[in-house]
Amino acid sequence: VELSADGFAANELVSLWVTLPDGSVIGLGEIQADGDGAFSGTLFLPGQLPVGRHYFTAHGNSSDNTAITPFVLQYGNGLNVPGAQLAVDIGRGPQRSFLALSGEGFSANENVSFWLTQPNGAVLGLGEVNADGDGNLDVVLYLSEQLPVGTHYLSFRSNESNQGGFYKLFLEPGSSESDE
Known part of the structure; x- marks a missing residue:
């Protein structure tokens, strides 16, 4: 820049x-x-x-x-980041569903931060998750009905080794059934 x-x-x-x-x-x-x-x-x-x-x-x-x-x-064509990999089953998904994430290649017990960028550009901090002693992590995110329908971007950054990336997800309307 x-x-x-x-x-x-x-x-x-x-x-x-x-x-x-x-x-x-x-x-x-x-x-x-x-x-x-x-x-x-x-x-x-x-x-x-x-x-x-x-x-x-x-x-x-x-x-x-x-x-x-x-x-x-803005979202680009992805990052070529050596080391850590984040395997995310992303494409299209409905509101009121879960997104399972798994990652490997981080430092042992390293904090990994996550963000979700919404279609209007607003960014939600999703918090941090610690990798295990072997540098692996497993995370499950709930895609609430309060999230707007449209294209979202999931970003991550490891806080010690500074590895990162982002992935694209199109969030569709969820089921109209109530959770009662």
Whole structure:
């Protein structure tokens, strides 16, 4: 991603960070503005970022000037992530059903975070699951009737080895039977 900004003090250090769709923040370090108070550069986005609306923030450390710009990270053609694999039976599924996930190749007892990006771009944090001592995990997710019908994206990121990926699921209307 090409990133440029101006309006900062001459030669000041500018802190950069990205805010994820779930509100968590990742620091991106600092860059020095030039003599005109501007900077530009190329920023690599790590593959473990979830799809959805993100915000870049640049904050002048001495001027307190701040610039914020949104961007939407969309589903791509998948990630080529060495190591961990997530085997998900995904395609079409109804609301009020269960989605079984299994994964392998994570670090022993590693936390793995999950997100679900809804058709409108809103992101739900689904929590974390610990891999077992061999780096394997099994998870079952309930696809509630409160989730909207349409295309969703399931994202995951391992919190130690930083492996990640995402998968596409089309959620169909569930059964109209009551759970009574």
